[in-house]
Amino acid sequence: MTRDQLPTTNAFWTLGLSLLAILLLLQLTTIPQRINLWLYDALITTHPAKVADNVAIVAIDDASLDRLGGWPWSRSTHADLIRKLDDAGARTIVFDILFPEPSADDQDLAEAMKAHGNVVLPIHLSPPSQGETISEYLPTPTLSQAAAGLGHAHVELDPDGLARGLYLFNGLGKHLWPSLALAAHGAGNGKVAPPEFPQDSELPPYVNVRSDYVAVPLAGPAETYPMYSYANVLLSPPAPREFNGKTVFVGATAPGFGDVLPTPFSNMALPLSGVEFHANSYAALANQTLIRPSSGIIAAFLSLAIILLVASALPRLRPTQTLLLCTTLAAALLALFTTLILVAHRWIPVANALLVPLIAFPLWSARRLAITTRFLNRQLDELGHGPQLSLRELSERHPIQLLDYLTELFTLDGWLLMEDDKTLSHHNLSRESVPPRLPRNAWIHRQNLSWLNIDRCDSHYVLGLKLPDSLSGEAVQRYLRQLPLSADLADKGTLTSSKENITARIERVRQATERMNNMQTFILKSFEHMPDGIIVTDELGVIQFANRHIEEWFDEPRPSLTGLPLTRLLQGHDPRNNPAWKETLAETLTLAQSRTVDLRIRGKDFLIHLAPFESFHTRQQGLIANISDITELREQQRQHREAIDFISHDVRSPLVSQLALIEQLKRHPTDIDTDQLEQLGRLARRSYQLAEEFVQLARAEQLTETRFYECELLSIVENARDSVIEQAFGKDIKLQLQGYEDLWLKGNAELLERVVINLLTNAVQYSDTGSTITIQVYQAGHLACLTVSDEGAGIAPEEVPHLFDRFRRQKSSELSGNRGAGLGLSFVNVVIEKHRGQIEVESTLGEGSSFTIKLPIAAPIPN
Structure with a gap:
């Protein structure tokens, strides 16, 4: 094997x-x-037993207890019941009522039992009290002698608590009693013989012994068998129609009185009384349908x-x-x-x-x-040692397709395609130029002319190409000469037929995987999930594979991409002539050199890297185009340039001024002017402010939800107000806070407080002396809202869309002398976006501005 x-x-x-x-x-x-x-x-x-027509039940129910008084009843009452049933023709009477204690009425009951002749009484086995050995509880001797039979009334409960059967014999030591149903069945038919024990076996008289377990096929849930009220039977005339020739079971069915047995029919929802279970047992015994495990x-x-x-x-x-x-x-x-x-x-x-x-x-x-x-x-591991790209064989190309792809791939001055003696397509090349005796399936190059003689579909084709002098003709001709034009059938085997067992199926898979191209798996799985767009072409620059990024970025369905020349795709989305796309791709293939070119598609910036490849197994060639989305990188570069420009001007300017003042003070240390110190302080504070804004913006951009925690908006706003209250007091500006409701958020309280400080600082800077700034904290639906309103000069409408741009300062701010870095509101916007919120601006020139922040609350309050 x-x-x-x-x-x-x-x-x-x-x-x-x-x-x-x-x-x-x-x-x-x-x-x-x-x-x-x-x-x-x-x-x-699903297949209940048939209800026996010779079994009836006299029930001690609630109605009987109400009419005859509380339990226990006089045994003379039971004697009267036996006489009534005897007059009605009952064949056998079975009591599921214990009579262990002597009574003055025992003789009356015994005489009634003897008069009938077939009355069966129960016995019970149980310990007198907890911790004592088990004992037998028999009817009184008077009643035992008068009974036609005695039987145990025990029903066996299975491990799941349901009653399904009983033991036909149960007793202490070697003295076994038949079950109540078995005793009733044997009454009048002779005594029931208990099982025999080996003579040498010695069993103590207190050992509970059980034998011959049987399952009882029940006829249904409670009250399936005919049931008659004890009081009605006792107080009414005899009813031979109901009891003549039947075995009558007498027992308790009132709730809380007597045995309660859960069965497969109803569990505890509608339990079966003990007397009903014994009636079912007797019916199954009489019909010989007891089930023996x-x-x-x-x-x-x-x-x-x-x-x-x-x-x-x-x-x-x-x-x-x-x-x-x-x-x-x-x-x-x-x-x-x-x-x-x-x-x-x-x-x-x-x-x-x-x-x-x-x-x-x-x-x-x-x-x-x-x-x-x-x-x-x-x-797959073995296939991975020699990866190759799955491409369509060039020998399968029709000459018309071949010419179309070659014209798309290379810049040609002319071409000619002939089928037998018929010209199919020509441009700047005539049939007189065809050299005689061309070999089959091989390129022939003469100066700048290349010829191919091939057979396809029982037809003879001649293809000629005229290469321009501007292109490296030698490189193109060398590339064409390497193209495989005939199919290699040596390795094409056939699957052997075999039986459909697991060995044969695996053998078929093994043979199939030997013919598979290794890079197909790589393309279909790995390329599909790469972060970049991937295009794989054959040796003619025709797309054979494109992953989902290409489909999305170029907005082209994938079926239409397969078989499309790559030059046509690129030229259609990013037209260019210097150099043209076909020139770039042709050089990549012919010179076998990688190319990296910028690409712009639908307003986004990309970088396409073209790399040629060659399959070691089939000698097929092609190229892989890796397209990377660099839109974000370009945006970062733009921001980087803006930051450099900002640092070179705004940050450098106060530092230069500080150095100049310091040099001046060093030259005249005794003539230090207070204004010079104040100016030096202002410049230092401005430098610190610029550095602080840079640091805060960097922290905001690096914020993730892992740094979020429960925080309360009103407390954040109060802390921010306290931070700027001195600044507002200096301009006699009143900060009025409106909001008394706690609004809990999931966020970063430190950065949110900085957001509110920036908004309040801007409001103070651009507000007139003696004005009022209103701060409102409220809930709108499932959003926690903060509105900061001032009574300043307002913002021009054309400046509102650019308020949150980096390094963008309002024209009015520059004219008023409130110079900043242009990062404060950008920081505000970044932090709010990180918290999945939004910020809105309303402003009217001459009246003031209002900034509103909306953030999702942590636990929305139901309406």
Whole structure:
């Protein structure tokens, strides 16, 4: 077996042992047990047992308790009930009522029981109190002797708390009592023989022993069987139609009185009373439909058989057949389970066997996938050693296409294309120029003329090119001579047919991957997700691949890009003549030298890098065009130039002035004037202000949401107001704050406070002495808003659109002497954008300006 074949030799053991291990681990959980119980419940509830017509129930219900008084009733009352039922023709009377304590009316009840002859009484097994051994609670001796039979009234609850069956025999030590239903069935038919114990077995008399568990197929939920009120039966005349020849069960059904048993039909929503469960048990016993669980050995053997079948068959099947087999096995097991319960009345737990095909299908599918994945990864690794670009063979080009692409790629002075003796296309080149006896599938170059003689589609073609003297003819002719014109069929194999198993499928994939071109995967996956636009052309400059960036930037659908000459695409979006695009691409291909050219598409700046390539396997050539979006870089360069200009003028100017004043003071240290010191201070403050604005703007541009936290807008505004209040006081300007509501934001409080300070500082600078600046903090919908309004001179309408541009100062500011760096409002705009907010400006000349900031609040208050 080679390394590329599927290792199926040990597939049987691998799959079989894996299934067995999983199945054994599942036995540590309750999953198989829950599945078995669920399957049983689903079947029993959808196919309930038939209601027996010889069973009736006399219920001690709420109405009986109201009419006959509180419990316990006199045993003479029960004796009267027996007489009424005897007069009505009841065959057997079964009491689900305990009579463990002696009573004065025992003799009356015993006489009524003897008179009827078939009255069965219950016994109960329980410890007298917590911590004591279990004891038997029998009817009084008088009643026990008068009864036709005694039976235990215990119903078994499964681990999920539901009552599905009972033990036919239960007792202490070797003395076992039949169940109430079994005792009733044996009344009049002879005594029921309990199971025999080995003679050498010794069981203590206090050990609770149970034997012969059976599941009871219920006829339905509560009140499925005919039910008659105890009081109505007792106080009404005998009713032979209801009770003649029937087995009558007497027991409590009133809520909170008697047994409450959840069943598969209703759980605890509508529980079944104990007397109803015993009535169902008797009906199933009489009809021989009690369901007997099979031993665990049978279920284990069934599971092992399914494991052997699955482990043997799955490795030999195709995936669809695997699914069909697993589905068929599961359906067959369910059919077997249903048939055994409904027909043979045998309950074989099939959960373990059913889990085998359900687990085997995904397990074996995962193994198939893992093996296939390893194989494909190995093949892709081998293919990666010799990458090549998937291009259309030049031998597949029609001569008309070939001429079209060559004219687009090279600047030609003329051309000629002939089919047999018919001229298809010509320009500045006649058929008389065709040299005699041209060889097939090879370029012939004579001076500046190049000729090609090829056969396509049972036709003979002659192609001639006239190269201009301005182009390097030798380089073009050398390039044409290298082009492969005949198809290489040596490596074109055929797929071998084989059976549809996993080994054959992998072999077919291996053969296909040998013929795949390695760079196809690179183009389709890697190029598609590169940050730059990628175009791959063949040796004629025809686009063979373009990623999504090209489709987006050029606004061209990708199907129309494939097969389009690259020169035509570039010339159509960025026309140029010096040099022309075809000249740039032709030099790239013929001289095998990379080119980098600026490109502008739809108002955006790009850089296109053209790089030739050659495939080592097919000797095909072409070029890769890498197009990078440098719009943002150009914008940064523009900003950088503006910053340099600003620094060279605005920053340099106060520093030069400071140095001049310092030199002057050094020359005349004794003649220091106060005005000179004040001027020096102003210049220093201006230098500091410029540096501070640069620092703050840089911090704002680097702000990310990782530095956001909960902050309150009104507190931010109050702190900003306190920072500029001295400046406002110097001009006798009043700062009026309006806002009393806490508005919580998700942001950076320090930078937001600087934003408010900048707005207030501008308002103070451009406001007249004695005016008022209004600061409003309020909520509008889910937005926290701040409005700063002044009564200054206002802003000219033509200057409003440029307020937030860098290094942009208002003309009025320069004339008024309020000189700044032009970065304050730019900082404000950057910070607000980082907080996903917006800023609006309203201004009227001569009346003032209003700046409004809107920011999303952290937890919007519902309307």
